[in-house]
Amino acid sequence: MEQIVKSSSGSAKLHTRKGFKVSTAVIVAVLLLYAVTVLIPFYMVIVTSFVSDAELQSTIGFVWWPKAGFTLEAYRIMFTEDVYVQNGLLSIPSLFVGFLNTLWTTLLVAFSSLFFSGLAAYSYSKVDFVGKKKFFMVELATMMIPMSCMTVPSYVVYDALGWTYTFLPIIIPGLLGNASMIFFLRSYFDQISKEFVEAAKIDGMGHLGIYVYVMLPIAMPAFIAQFIFAFVSGYNNFAGPLLYLYGGEPATYTLQIMLSDLGGLYSSAAVVCANTVIALLPMIVLYIFLQRFFIEGITVGGVKG
Amino acid sequence: MHEQKRFLTAKARDNIFGIVTVVLPLVIFFSLNLAVLIITFITQFCDMDYYNLNSMVWNNFANFKSVFTDVRFGKSILIMFWLMTSEGITFVLALVISVLISQKKIGSKVFQVIFFIPYICSTVAVSLMWMQMFAYEDGIVNSILVSLFGEGARVSWRNDPAAYTWQLYIVNLWKAPGYGIVMFKAALGAVDQSLYEAADMDGATKFRQFFSITLPSIAPTSFYLLFSGLIAGIMSFDVPKLFAGDTWTGEAGVNDMGLTPVLYSYIRATTYNDIPTASVISYTLFVITFVMSVILFKVRDRLTKEE
Numbered sequence: 001m002e003q004i005v006k007s008s009s010g011s012a013k014l015h016t017r018k019g020f021k022v023s024t025a026v027i028v029a030v031l032l033l034y035a036v037t038v039l040i041p042f043y044m045v046i047v048t049s050f051v052s053d054a055e056l057q058s059t060i061g062f063v064w065w066p067k068a069g070f071t072l073e074a075y076r077i078m079f080t081e082d083v084y085v086q087n088g089l090l091s092i093p094s095l096f097v098g099f100l101n102t103l104w105t106t107l108l109v110a111f112s113s114l115f116f117s118g119l120a121a122y123s124y125s126k127v128d129f130v131g132k133k134k135f136f137m138v139e140l141a142t143m144m145i146p147m148s149c150m151t152v153p154s155y156v157v158y159d160a161l162g163w164t165y166t167f168l169p170i171i172i173p174g175l176l177g178n179a180s181m182i183f184f185l186r187s188y189f190d191q192i193s194k195e196f197v198e199a200a201k202i203d204g205m206g207h208l209g210i211y212v213y214v215m216l217p218i219a220m221p222a223f224i225a226q227f228i229f230a231f232v233s234g235y236n237n238f239a240g241p242l243l244y245l246y247g248g249e250p251a252t253y254t255l256q257i258m259l260s261d262l263g264g265l266y267s268s269a270a271v272v273c274a275n276t277v278i279a280l281l282p283m284i285v286l287y288i289f290l291q292r293f294f295i296e297g298i299t300v301g302g303v304k305g
Numbered sequence: 306m307h308e309q310k311r312f313l314t315a316k317a318r319d320n321i322f323g324i325v326t327v328v329l330p331l332v333i334f335f336s337l338n339l340a341v342l343i344i345t346f347i348t349q350f351c352d353m354d355y356y357n358l359n360s361m362v363w364n365n366f367a368n369f370k371s372v373f374t375d376v377r378f379g380k381s382i383l384i385m386f387w388l389m390t391s392e393g394i395t396f397v398l399a400l401v402i403s404v405l406i407s408q409k410k411i412g413s414k415v416f417q418v419i420f421f422i423p424y425i426c427s428t429v430a431v432s433l434m435w436m437q438m439f440a441y442e443d444g445i446v447n448s449i450l451v452s453l454f455g456e457g458a459r460v461s462w463r464n465d466p467a468a469y470t471w472q473l474y475i476v477n478l479w480k481a482p483g484y485g486i487v488m489f490k491a492a493l494g495a496v497d498q499s500l501y502e503a504a505d506m507d508g509a510t511k512f513r514q515f516f517s518i519t520l521p522s523i524a525p526t527s528f529y530l531l532f533s534g535l536i537a538g539i540m541s542f543d544v545p546k547l548f549a550g551d552t553w554t555g556e557a558g559v560n561d562m563g564l565t566p567v568l569y570s571y572i573r574a575t576t577y578n579d580i581p582t583a584s585v586i587s588y589t590l591f592v593i594t595f596v597m598s599v600i601l602f603k604v605r606d607r608l609t610k611e612e
Contacts, residue, residue, distance in 0.1 A: 024410045024411070027405050027408055027410050028410055028411050028412070030405060031402070031405055031406070031412075031413075031416045034402060034416075034420070035416060035419050035420070037479070038419055038420055038422065038423060038479070039419065040438075040445065041431075041434040041435060041438055041479070042422075042434075044434065044437060044438060044445050045433075045434050045437065048437065056443065059443065060442070060443070061442075061443055061447075061448040061451065061452075062443050062444060062445045062448040063443065116326075116329055116330055117330060119326040119329070120326050120327045120329065120330050122326070123322065123323040123326045123327050124327065127319050127322060127323040128319055128323070129319050129320045129322070129323025129324055130320055130323075130324070131324070132323065132327075135324075135327045135328070135331075136327075138331065139327070139330070139331065140602075142331065142334045142338075143602065144595065144598045144599050144602050145334075145338070145342075145595065145598075146536075146591060146594040146595055146598050147338055147341070148540060149540070149567075149587050149588075149590045149591040149594055150341050150342065150345055150587055150591065152567065152570045152571050152574050152583050152587055153341075153345040153348065153570070153574060153580055153583050153584040153587050154341040154345065155356070155574060155580070156344065156345065156348065156356050156358065156580045157337075157340055157341045157344050157345070159356045160344075160356070160358050172333065172337065173333060173337060173338070175333065176329050176330050176332060176333050177329065177330035178330065179330070179334075182330060206318075206322075207318075207319075207322045208322075232425055235427070236425075236426075236427035236428065236429075238427065238428050238429055238543050238547075239542055239543060239546075242546070243571075243575075256427050256428075256429040259427075259429045259430065259433070260429045260432075260433070260547060263429075263433045263436075264550060264551070269437060269440075269443075272433060272437070273433075273437065275433075276430050276433045276434060279427070279429075279430055280426060280427075280430045283425055283426070283427075284422065284425070284426075287421075287422065287425050288418070291418055291421075294421070294425065295421060295487050298424070298425070298484070298487070299484075299487055299488055299491065
């Protein structure tokens, strides 16, 4: 990655010296146009969430800017007159219930699978043990099995296990690590000199100690990138929770399930948009602050289902 | 720790630590995932009551016959291919935009940050936004169409079979390119700059340079993106499902115009409580995706080694 950044900034110097040209204006115009297309839905969802229902219903066409002024009515309804709270099914606004469910399941799976994937990657990279090559081949082979194709019929197995309407089907499969994480972390560990390991061994450290106190700090950027990928996938996961949790207790719904459910429950476009804004906000804020890690994490994470 | 050292040699400890740590991640695959693969494989050949595994009875390939002669399955495959062409446009769009960003004119950093945003948004939020965008009365899309071409240009995106699928198409075009832009940008930055300098000296045009230097250099990334785009196309489920809403009627959008194979298998499994045919559909996609994944994996392996 470092190399890529260096060489691309080198080329930047080469090109910008020529000064401002018509081509620059064309390029910036095209990029601006594309940026507008990308941003329009966000503009729509934010503006609509602040428009009063009366204005939405009386206006023909899209309300580009509320003439009657901005109102927090939609957010008030969302926070204080939640459908599920009013029906006595939940005690705090449903989107927060969803958010908390998503947060703890996603963080648990992300941390756990990072820890175990890292352990395996450490062994593949720095420990000599019998059958290492063969184990690695098996690990790679599992990576090529497109398990995501089986999400729908897997329901029958989880049902037989009694796991449906519980968090188990979204937690257990990722708990002990996954192949692509191992694969990525191993290639990162391979770049770390074996001398660090040898030096720690002479100091009397065991493998677990070396992994936690030596490798983890050095490989932190790799761990952060993988964590981001795991976190984004978990936060946005829809198909799994839809199959295994939807239709059960609302208290077990994840954020995305809650969001899609509320989308159908409210007739007010403003409230639906307010829900969407609140659900999107944490991820977008996180992305703006950690964009380098986001881009690294998601580009190495590969195909998202 | 010191106790252990007396009983076990360093070699033995290496073996135990290594094997335990690499076997742990394999445990779930070889229990849960393998169970899913085997059981759903068997259900393909059986009749079954609801989700009751004990009720399975051999039915002489009837599920295969019913799926492969099913008009709806055929339709879902056609819609899948239709939507997949958006992956091609996504690919070209991502390449063009990333080349433009790489020129490092004004604000290329800010542009890149913006272009990646749709990719990190959940499919649920994206679908809710775009359903609002496509709303008949006050959606932005119709507002723009009407202000440009008059009232006659208003489209009933939800209820017109000819328009319905285009919603899903446009959503994909909006969401997917961010990933390609970032991938292409990294690949473009890694192209050997001395090649361009040499070509400049030989008097090659920028146009010529793009086709004989840039494109070959980023070929592995292009191949990877095309293939992963195709796989994403095969697996298309979230957005079609969200646009279809509750599928208790068994219909995916008006006239089934939003029916993708994965969504159809979901409808078979939930609305019709029919796991066996859902398994047949899933396994058909599984085989196609598996073959593609093997190829994709080989490419990714090569990409990682080059880095």
